[in-house]
Each structure stands twice: as structure tokens, then as C-alpha cells.
Amino acid sequence: MEERAPNGDRIELLEHLPQEYEAVVGPALSQVGQPAYRARQVARWIYDRYASSFDEMTDLPTDLRPLLERQFSASPLEMAYQARSRDGTIKHLWRLHDGEQIESVLIPTADRVTLCLSSQAGCALACRFCATGDFGFRRHLSAAEIVAQFRDSELVARHAFGRGIANVVYMGMGEPLANLEAVLTSLSVLHGGFGFGARRITVSTVGLIPGIRALAERPEPFRLAVSLHAPEHALRERLVPVEKRYPLPELFSALREYQEIKGRRITFEYTMIDGVNDSDELAHSLADLLNDLDGFVNLIPYNPIPGHDFAPSAPERIASFSAVLQERGVEAAVRRPRGRDIAAACGQLRLEREDPGN
Numbered sequence: 001m002e003e004r005a006p007n008g009d010r011i012e013l014l015e016h017l018p019q020e021y022e023a024v025v026g027p028a029l030s031q032v033g034q035p036a037y038r039a040r041q042v043a044r045w046i047y048d049r050y051a052s053s054f055d056e057m058t059d060l061p062t063d064l065r066p067l068l069e070r071q072f073s074a075s076p077l078e079m080a081y082q083a084r085s086r087d088g089t090i091k092h093l094w095r096l097h098d099g100e101q102i103e104s105v106l107i108p109t110a111d112r113v114t115l116c117l118s119s120q121a122g123c124a125l126a127c128r129f130c131a132t133g134d135f136g137f138r139r140h141l142s143a144a145e146i147v148a149q150f151r152d153s154e155l156v157a158r159h160a161f162g163r164g165i166a167n168v169v170y171m172g173m174g175e176p177l178a179n180l181e182a183v184l185t186s187l188s189v190l191h192g193g194f195g196f197g198a199r200r201i202t203v204s205t206v207g208l209i210p211g212i213r214a215l216a217e218r219p220e221p222f223r224l225a226v227s228l229h230a231p232e233h234a235l236r237e238r239l240v241p242v243e244k245r246y247p248l249p250e251l252f253s254a255l256r257e258y259q260e261i262k263g264r265r266i267t268f269e270y271t272m273i274d275g276v277n278d279s280d281e282l283a284h285s286l287a288d289l290l291n292d293l294d295g296f297v298n299l300i301p302y303n304p305i306p307g308h309d310f311a312p313s314a315p316e317r318i319a320s321f322s323a324v325l326q327e328r329g330v331e332a333a334v335r336r337p338r339g340r341d342i343a344a345a346c347g348q349l350r351l352e353r354e355d356p357g358n
């Protein structure tokens, strides 16, 4: 299986930092006798004005624009579908050059808009409660395909909510740290190209230790979230099969190292599934596990997926689980699932609009 879709032979501009544009675009400019500063103009259009085509770059000579368009791309996504929830959530299904489809979600709250973006088409990790896992792995996204979700969603957010994206979370389709190189490049471009604050970007992982170490080495203060879902090995292996490869003791030793290096709080995502992982006893195990870490737990009622037999925990059960954590000194919050009426859980929109057997 091919892992990356070629975009013709065009060079993806969204994979490069503005300071690289002279080296990337410069040779094409000099071939047609254009000065090198045109490359800086292109970078300004892409990163300051969110342009996605050379047609928009009105201070470039008219005959230069189609020449550049043939060699460079800044629009790897096409909007295939947009769904708006009654609660304001906007979900996009994006079509890629090879016909694959991925999702991203804009989630507005009273004071900010959060973008949840995808890092892979499908996912190989087969978590039991996840719609994306049902498709299996299709391919990694390129850095440009990841960055373009931000750029295109930012324009939608400004128009729909009157303000831009405040937070980006890598929590859509795919496991970001399984597509490490592209994800690290996309982080560089969001931060160094679009000037998006590193503290406002969260990378969420099911616990791929090499990727956690790579993030720890980055100088920027990106945030880390870990999808935990169970505090004990056997149960976690059942819900999150990658637990077999990176079991909890090793994962937590990597997280402690991460915290020592970065000095940053780690968020833990815990999907509350009725009768599966929501007992008070497991809340105590979770508190034991987080004992020597600065962590914050998000308790997320399971979002039902067609064809899966799990159900969300009852509100009283979640309250009790949360109370145990608080008593034990672990900070936790219950998160309301957003956009249920538009299938906003990762992978669900695609699942609804495409037979997974296709």
C-alpha cells in the first residue's frame, strides 16, 4: 500500500517554513527571470493571509501565477462535506488527492474555538470503542494535509463564529505519533509558519513511547494528552490493543521522563464505558497510577457508534468515579460530548457516509 498520496509532481508549500521559501520556490522563480523576493511574497500570502491558490496572490505578475501553480500546491484538501450541529460544532469531511477522506471538527465554546484534526486516513491501532479503528489503516497524512486542515478550518471558523481557532488538538482520525515525521513537521509549520502558539496545540496519543520521547525533545511547549481509558493492563489491552506493545509501567516511566524534561502537566483522556471501565475500584487504580505525575483527567462519556455494543456510563456513575479521583487528589473534569447529532466522534462521519467495506 502506498503510504503517501502524490499531489502530481507539485511541491507542497504547506510543508515548509516561511524562511525556507527562497530555497524552495527560488529556483522556479530564477528560471523565469523573477527576483528572489517573490518567494517571500508567496510565503506572506500563505502564512499571513491564508491564501490557498496563486490566483489570490495579486501582487505577483499575472503570467507568473499559473507557472507557479503548475509546480507548487497549497491546497491539498477539498471539502467533501460540512455538517453543523445544533450545538454549533462544525464537522468537515475532506477529500484528499487520492480519494481518501478524513475528518476534522471545529468545536466552539463560550470563549474559544477548538479544532480537532486528523493525522492519518484510518488507523491501524483498532481501539475497541473507536469508529476510525473500524476502517483499518489507509495511509499516513502528509504534513501539508495536516496543516491544511488548520488553514481551511481557520477560514471557516472566522466566517462561522467571527473568530479564529484558539486551540488545536491532534485527536481526530489516526494516531499522531504513528505518523511521527509528518506530525512533527506540521507542528513546526503551525507554530513557525502560522505563528500558532505551541501551548495551544495538544498532541494526543494512545501511548507510543518513541513518539512521546521525540516530543519531549522538541524545544516548543506543545501539550501532550494520553488516551488512557483503563488503568490496568488486562482491561487496557482489551480496549486499547497497543497496550500489548507499550504496557502501562513502560508508558508511565516514559511520561515521568517527559514531565521531568518539559515540566508540563499531562492530560489523560478516559472514555467512560458503562460497566466496562467505570467502577470506583478502577478510579482508585487510576489515582494510584497518576500518583507521582502532574496530570489532569478528562472523563468523556462514551459516544455510541453504530454496530458497537458499548454504552456510555450513567451520569451518577461518572460523578462517583470523578469524586473518587478528586478525593484522591487527582484533578478531573467531565467533558460533554459535542456534536452528537452530526456524528462528531472521530471517524463517525466517514462511517456514516461510506460503507467501511469500501
Ligand code: SF4
Pocket (backbone or CB within 6 Å): 122, 123, 124, 125, 126, 127, 130, 131, 132, 133, 172, 173, 174, 175, 206, 346
Ligand atoms: S482511538 Fe485513536 S488510536 Fe485508537 S483506533 Fe481510534 S484513531 Fe486509532
